[in-house]
Amino acid sequence: MTRFQTGQFCRSFRVSATLLVLTAACRGSEPGVVRGEMIFDACSPCHGDDGAGKQSLGAPAIAGASDWYLSAQLAKFRAGQRGYHHTDAEGLRMRPMSRALIEDKGDVSSVVDYVVSLPIPDPPATAEGDAEAGEEEYTALCSNCHGGDGRGVDTGVLELNAPSLLHLNDWYITSSLQKYRDGARGVGDAAGATMRAPVSGMSDERIENVTAYVMTMQRLPRKIAAPPAPPLPPLDVDPAILPEGVTVAMAQEGQEIFNGAVGICFTCHLREGGGGPLAPDLTDDVWLNIDGEYESIVNIVMTGVPQPVEHPGQMQPRAGRPLTDEQVRAVSAYVFTLSR
Ligand code: HEC
Ligand code: HEC
Ligand code: HEC
Numbered sequence: 001m002t003r004f005q006t007g008q009f010c011r012s013f014r015v016s017a018t019l020l021v022l023t024a025a026c027r028g029s030e031p032g033v034v035r036g037e038m039i040f041d042a043c044s045p046c047h048g049d050d051g052a053g054k055q056s057l058g059a060p061a062i063a064g065a066s067d068w069y070l071s072a073q074l075a076k077f078r079a080g081q082r083g084y085h086h087t088d089a090e091g092l093r094m095r096p097m098s099r100a101l102i103e104d105k106g107d108v109s110s111v112v113d114y115v116v117s118l119p120i121p122d123p124p125a126t127a128e129g130d131a132e133a134g135e136e137e138y139t140a141l142c143s144n145c146h147g148g149d150g151r152g153v154d155t156g157v158l159e160l161n162a163p164s165l166l167h168l169n170d171w172y173i174t175s176s177l178q179k180y181r182d183g184a185r186g187v188g189d190a191a192g193a194t195m196r197a198p199v200s201g202m203s204d205e206r207i208e209n210v211t212a213y214v215m216t217m218q219r220l221p222r223k224i225a226a227p228p229a230p231p232l233p234p235l236d237v238d239p240a241i242l243p244e245g246v247t248v249a250m251a252q253e254g255q256e257i258f259n260g261a262v263g264i265c266f267t268c269h270l271r272e273g274g275g276g277p278l279a280p281d282l283t284d285d286v287w288l289n290i291d292g293e294y295e296s297i298v299n300i301v302m303t304g305v306p307q308p309v310e311h312p313g314q315m316q317p318r319a320g321r322p323l324t325d326e327q328v329r330a331v332s333a334y335v336f337t338l339s340r
Contacts, residue, residue, distance in 0.1 A: 036114025039107055042097070043115075052121035053169050058090035063118035064167025066152070070112045072161065074098050076189060085184035090175070120167050125215035127170040127208060134213030137206060140277045141198040144267045150217040161191040165214050173211045177202070190320035197268070197278060197313020229271070232259055237337050243294040246333045254334025257323070263331050264319055273338045279311055283338045292339065297332040 040051075043062075048054050051063030062070060076082040077098035083091030101107035139148070145162035146152050152164035165173065179185035181199045186192025199207070235255045237248045257263035259271050266272075268279035275281030280288055288309040290296035304317040318328060 032110055032113045033117055035106075036110035036112070036117075039101070039111040040114050042100070043111065046093075046097075050121065051115055051118045052123065053172065055169065055171055058093070058172075058175070060169055060172035061121045061123060061167050062115050064120035065115070065163060067112050067116050069152075069161075069163040070115055071108060072191070074101065074108050074112070076192070078103075081188040081192065082185060084188065085179075087182070088179060088184040091179075091185065123167070123169045125170055125212070127174060127211050127215065129205075129208035129210075129212030131209070131212040131216050133206075134209035134211065135216075137210045138213050142210065144270065144276070144278075145194075150214055161194070166217060168214075170211050170215050173214055174207055177207045177211070178204070181207075190316065193314070193316055194264075194267075194320055197315075200313045229259075232256075232272070235334070235337070241337070241340050242333070243336070246294060246329075246336065250330045250333040251337050252334075253327075254330040254332065257327055257331040258334050262327070263321055263323060265331065268315070273335065277311075278313060279315065282335050285339050294332060294336050297335050298329055301328050301332055301335075 043051075046054060046057045046059035047062050048059075051061060053059055053061035073082065077091070077095045078101070080095070083093075083095035083098075085091065101111065146165055147162075150165040152162045176185065177199050180192070180196045181202055183196075186194075186196045202210075232255060235248075235252050237251050239248055242248070242251070258265040258269075258273065260266075268276065269282055270276045270279075273282035275283075280286075285292065289305060290300050301319070301323075302317060304319075305315040308314065323331070
């Protein structure tokens with residue numbers, strides 16, 4: 001059977017077959033995009049032929065998302081970390097679709113290859129909301145991770161895991177933010193939990209405002225890497241102030257961890273620890289949860305802050321990152337120097 005015939009066969013077959021049978025029947029040897037296009041026949045009824053989404057089915061635009069983000073979300077649906085909640089009708093609809101993909105056959109990477117080959121959609125703004133009020137929220141609560149321009153941290157590797165928002169439909173942005181807030185999304189995985197912090201306690205009105213603002217960013221050119229952050233100033237530490245067992249080299253390593261993708265501390269505490277709406281200032285001598293001594297800093301970075309005193313969202317153990325004990329001690333050394 002030629003490629004074309006296989007595609008035809010699969011298309012007509014879809015009408016009467018379950019997805020599971022379909023993917024089994026379409027299991028071909030064609031790699032990458034071509035095979036992905038066939039598999040996509042099973043996605044297009046909900047996500048649209050162009051991958052731009054269908055509101056009537058609650059299926060968002062997936063064209064325009066990055067490969068790493070698509071793979072990560074499909075993996076979450078498959079593992080039950082997304083589409084797990086009884087109120088999440090859309091997630092529950094998507095979950096069986098993800099499970100019909102056969103990993104051994106490379107279905108996930110093939111369909112992702114195809115989706116990223118589609119043109120990036122530019123959905124219209126339909127939601128009501130005060131974009132001006134939303135801009136303030138966005139700048140304070142969202143821009144650290146998704147970028148001032150909403151492109152996300154699109155480095156192609158799983159670093160900050162914050163996706164681009166520019167291709168998304170406004171109804172989907174609103175419903176996603178509500179799901180994160182209400183625990184219907186993001187409870188069982190580190191990246192999702194990171195996203196829950198900024199929206200915890202947000203009213204529907206604030207969510208609509210921030211969505212309206214995101215939609216004003218839709219027409220920027222996309223897929224262009226954001227400019228790199230300015231270099232960090234050299235860390236000048238007096239070794240005399242350091243507690244036993246802590247070195248200047250550790251604090252210097254910690255500076256990179258804190259202000260970069262390894263530790264992502266800056267996404268909440270802001271660069272060089274100045275503090276923001278999501279997390280406290282670490283450069284002053286006010287401590288909310290600890291006494292500020294070195295060991296207390298190490299402990300709180302290890303355990304996280306499940307119930308913050310003043311801030312809306314949680315800090316996860318080791319900030320939800322795969323930090324080693326040595327890296328925790330290094331980043332804590334840096335935090336220790338900030339207020340001294
Ligand atoms: C029966 C309808 C349906 C089909 C078929 C379907 N999806 Fe979905 N998909 C959804 C819905 C609904 C959502 C939104 C879930 C939510 O709101 O959390 C979704 C969400 C997604 C997401 C997450 C998007 C994001 O921005 O986080 C991805 C990725 C995805 N689908 C990929 C696929 C792929 C690939 C296929 C084909 C193998 C597919 N879907 C087939 C309904 C469907
Ligand atoms: C600390 C970093 C961080 C902050 C701050 C943050 N986000 Fe996110 N955001 C993420 C991560 C990580 C994900 C992916 C989570 C997942 O995999 O479920 C995400 C996902 C999302 C999604 C879902 C995208 C999709 O395709 O399904 C939307 C919408 C979103 N963020 C909007 C916002 C808005 C609006 C704000 C401000 C109110 C915000 N984010 C603040 C890190 C962040
Ligand atoms: C998702 C946001 C977020 C990230 C990422 C994050 N933190 Fe936090 N951090 C918080 C919150 C919230 C608190 C508690 C504030 C409160 O109690 O009101 C906190 C508290 C702290 C404290 C104690 C401050 C005090 O006054 O009690 C330290 C130290 C700290 N964080 C260090 C770090 C380090 C180091 C990293 C990176 C490895 C990091 N944080 C990453 C949100 C975050």
